[in-house]
Amino acid sequence: MTEPRYLNDIKGKFPGTEAVLPEKIKDGIPAFDCPPSLILDIVKYLKAEGFNYLMNLCATDYKDTFEVIYHLSALESKAKITLKVKINREKPELASITPLHPGANWQEREAFDLLGVVFTGHPNLTRILLSCDWEGYPLRKDYSRKPDQYD
Amino acid sequence: MGILLDEAPYILEKMPGGGIIITSADWLINWSRANSLWPLTFGLACCAFEMISTNMSKYDLDRFGVFPRPTPRQADLIFVAGTLTKKIAPKLKKLYDQMGEPKYVISMGSCSNTGGPFYDSYSVVKGVDKVIPVDVYVAGCPPRPENLIEGILKLQEKIKKDTIKNNDRAQIFK
Ligand code: SF4
Numbered sequence: 338m339t340e341p342r343y344l345n346d347i348k349g350k351f352p353g354t355e356a357v358l359p360e361k362i363k364d365g366i367p368a369f370d371c372p373p374s375l376i377l378d379i380v381k382y383l384k385a386e387g388f389n390y391l392m393n394l395c396a397t398d399y400k401d402t403f404e405v406i407y408h409l410s411a412l413e414s415k416a417k418i419t420l421k422v423k424i425n426r427e428k429p430e431l432a433s434i435t436p437l438h439p440g441a442n443w444q445e446r447e448a449f450d451l452l453g454v455v456f457t458g459h460p461n462l463t464r465i466l467l468s469c470d471w472e473g474y475p476l477r478k479d480y481s482r483k484p485d486q487y488d
Numbered sequence: 489m490g491i492l493l494d495e496a497p498y499i500l501e502k503m504p505g506g507g508i509i510i511t512s513a514d515w516l517i518n519w520s521r522a523n524s525l526w527p528l529t530f531g532l533a534c535c536a537f538e539m540i541s542t543n544m545s546k547y548d549l550d551r552f553g554v555f556p557r558p559t560p561r562q563a564d565l566i567f568v569a570g571t572l573t574k575k576i577a578p579k580l581k582k583l584y585d586q587m588g589e590p591k592y593v594i595s596m597g598s599c600s601n602t603g604g605p606f607y608d609s610y611s612v613v614k615g616v617d618k619v620i621p622v623d624v625y626v627a628g629c630p631p632r633p634e635n636l637i638e639g640i641l642k643l644q645e646k647i648k649k650d651t652i653k654n655n656d657r658a659q660i661f662k
Contacts (some may be wrong), residue, residue: 467611468575475610487574487613 341416343386350382351375357421366408368419376422377432380407384437387411388418391434394444396452398478403429403454424454433459451476514651521564521590522644523553528563528583532570535597535630539569542633552640560586565643566620567636571599571606572613584620592647594639595622598629605629 344367348354353375357368371379380388392408407420424431433456435441445456446465453474456462464471473480531539543549543556557563560583572580584591595616598604603614616622623646626639 466575480610482610485574487577487618 343383343418346386347379347382351379354379357419366417366419368421371420371422373422373424373431376405376407376420377434377437379420380409380434380437383409383418387413388416389413391438391440391444392417394434394441394448396448396454398426398452398476400426400478402426403452405431405448405454407434429454430457431455432457433462435459450474453477518648518650521650522647525552525554525565525592525640525643526557526563527554527565527567527594528558528560528587529556530566530568530580530583532568532572532576533599535569535599538630538633539567539596539636542636547633547637549637549640552637552644554640560584561588563587564590565592565594567594567596568600568616568620568622569596569630571604572616572619573611574613575611577613577619580616581619590650592623592643593620594624594626594636594643596626596636596639597631598627601625601627 344356347369348356351371353372355370357370362368369379388409388411390410390412392410394405394407396403396405403424403426405422405424407422408417409420410417422431429452431454433441433445435445435456436458442460443465445454445459446462448454449456449459449462450464450466451474463469467475472483475482529536529539529543531537541547543554549555554565560566564587566584566587568580584593593616595601599606599612600616603609603612606612607614613619624639624643626635628635631639
């Protein structure tokens with residue numbers, strides 16, 4: 338099977354993008370480490386290449402950095418791709434892809450709610466699961482839970 | 489009419505100032521309360537499905553006079569079935585407050601008894617009794633419908649021991 342064109346094109350078009358080593362990939366889906374500043378452009382390019390469906394968007398805390406992970410798929414060709422973006426833990430900001438994939442709306446709010454990743458350009462970045470007056474971001478590794486009247 | 493004849497009070501308490509009437513009223517009120525428990529169903533998680541199936545034809549809660557209501561105004565019992573999160577706890581309190589006296593609470597499943605498998609979670613209330621008073625705790629994860637029926641029978645036993653004198657619930661008679 339020949340490599341699809343976009344896999345090479347991403348690296349050429351977007352400097353700083355690195356393919357994740359094949360031995361690190363467990364699910365067989367090609368993955369790329371992307372620089373935070375380019376994520377909107379890369380998703381836009383992939384959308385033009387047919388990746389029109391955002392399967393999943395989530396964030397992880399690696400103690401020294403946050404990683405936001407995008408799983409995109411193409412409904413026509415059934416191809417899948419993973420994008421990983423490492424962002425600064427002190428100032429976790431990233432461009433929102435909600436204008437391109439409206440399905441990202443609630444998933445970005447979830448990542449904001451539980452990990453505090455700020456998606457700039459999001460139409461309504463408010464807490465989605467926890468109550469509005471919640472303090473802190475519970476899925477951060479350094480979150481310490483304060484007992485309240487329900488504990 | 490069977491229940492009425494079987495359980496009619498045959499020992500009457502003697503009290504100064506009309507004992508017979510108090511005892512009979514107690515019995516009649518308790519009998520009617522215990523046999524028409526209308527629950528507000530408050531299904532929160534997996535336990536809710538056991539509660540639903542208890543209400544369905546196989547287990548048929550109707551034969552105990554238990555008939556689910558969608559509004560707290562018509563309910564005198566609330567099944568709290570499932571994981572109570574901190575976000576919904578104030579709403580539970582609000583619904584409980586909207587129910588008319590006398591009101592009873594059955595806490596169904598480990599989650600609503602103690603927090604259950606989510607005891608360590610940042611968002612789960614460690615027991616419904618942190619929010620509202622509970623009459624019967626039904627253990628299990630989830631409890632089978634038989635367990636819930638047992639809980640309802642236990643609550644009926646409890647209601648039948650109620651009395652309108654010295655009753656903490658019925659403040660109006662104090
Ligand atoms: S007690 Fe078990 S079955 Fe019931 S809501 Fe909790 S986890 Fe689900």
